[in-house]
Amino acid sequence: MASKIVGLGMYAPPKKMTNQDLEKLVETSDSWIMERTGIKSRRIAELGAANSDMGFLASQKALADAGVRAEDIDLIVVGTCTPDMPLPSTACFIQKKLGARNAFALDLNAACSGFIYALSVADALIRAGRGRKALVLGSEILSSVTDYTDRATCILFGDGSGAVVLAECPEGDGVLSCHLHSDGNLWELIHCPGGGTVNPLTPDLISRRMIYIRMQGNETFKHAVTKMVDVAQKALAHNGCTIDDVALFIPHQANLRIVSAVGKRLGVTPDRVFVNLERYGNTSAASVPIALAEAKAQGRIRPGDLVLLVAFGAGLTWGSALIRM
């Protein structure tokens, strides 16, 4: 058996942070942010909000869309780098909130590639017979690790959650392939140095702002473009497809210039590239499932369509999934 997406849902907190709001926090401008990133605003969770609350709401919508009951879910896999707590997993909190009492639940951290990694793991577990129905999420409160004194990063990030229900299907339908890659040698390009075992949480660590994401934007940009193109091409070659067979290309929503460069190199026409980053910014693992749910809601994906998902993030990690909807 293979696995297929049978339901989609997303949630973004109502509070908006616009470029004009950021102009009041750091030395930046709406025109710089628009020109360099394409982002106009992002959604920000209330201080102290739980990632699992957003994940719960996105999951409820995905379950309703699929017509599946929470107790029929066998496994929950959450891609996140901003969990509710170091332990237990955010997936266990979502399980509790949903009443998905028959599921086993786990988190997985592949940063912005988290959803594609989670999808790949859930698909493999279904193929291995470890379950028949899965909830797969990408869910983040990036504002909790964003330094709002660093203009190079705070303009990018937002919060949100996307969920899909994955169910057994015959081979040749649903998730046709997943390709995953990592390169830990390049960890310094995007990282959050504090709060783990290397730099345990102390008042000094907080005062040195080590609990926030640090990024070498320019270098990261170059890797994002080349690696997303490469892994997208791997997905197409593996399935004997060309980009013209793809109804919709959904890349990680990091930066409009990255999305455009990747689309151009792949030769996909702009009308088949999904973009919503102007409203959400970069929501890390949540970006691809939020985009997927919005694309479906907007009627841009029809049953039988081929959809190509591609992501890239800290690790470095990157991956692609080719899906028959």
Ligand code: UT7
């Ligand atoms: O989610 C996966 C991983 N993340 C990404 O894929 C993000 C990849 N990187 C990027 O999106 C871009 O590199 C950024 C948007 C972060 C930065 O854009 P850039 O075109 O690479 O700018 P830059 O870092 O080369 O900086 C150019 C200039 C610098 O000034 P100087 O040194 O030339 O005087 C920066 O200090 O722009 C300055 N700058 C800003 N100016 C106004 C940096 N941030 C800002 C800002 N407002 N917010």
